Amino acid sequence: MVKEIKKSGKKYFECIECNFVYKNKKIAEECEGYCKKHHSCNTEITKYSIQV
Ligand SMILES: [Zn+2]
Known part of the structure; x- marks a missing residue:
């Protein structure tokens, strides 16, 4: 489960x-x-990550 963050x-x-x-x-x-x-990240996915 992904963790929900409220900010x-x-x-x-x-x-x-x-x-x-x-x-x-x-x-x-x-x-x-x-x-x-895969125990590693997919750059096609992580490019959508953001800084919080
Ligand atoms: Zn991940």
Whole structure:
């Protein structure tokens, strides 16, 4: 399960495997699925990560 982060009234989703944060829950879930399976990140997914 991705971790939900609340900051300044906005919601973000963190991949608990690699700690990248996304605005979009679906992308965070995709990242987590990939990370768990491959034990590394997919740059096609992590390019959507954001700084919080
Ligand atoms: Zn990840």
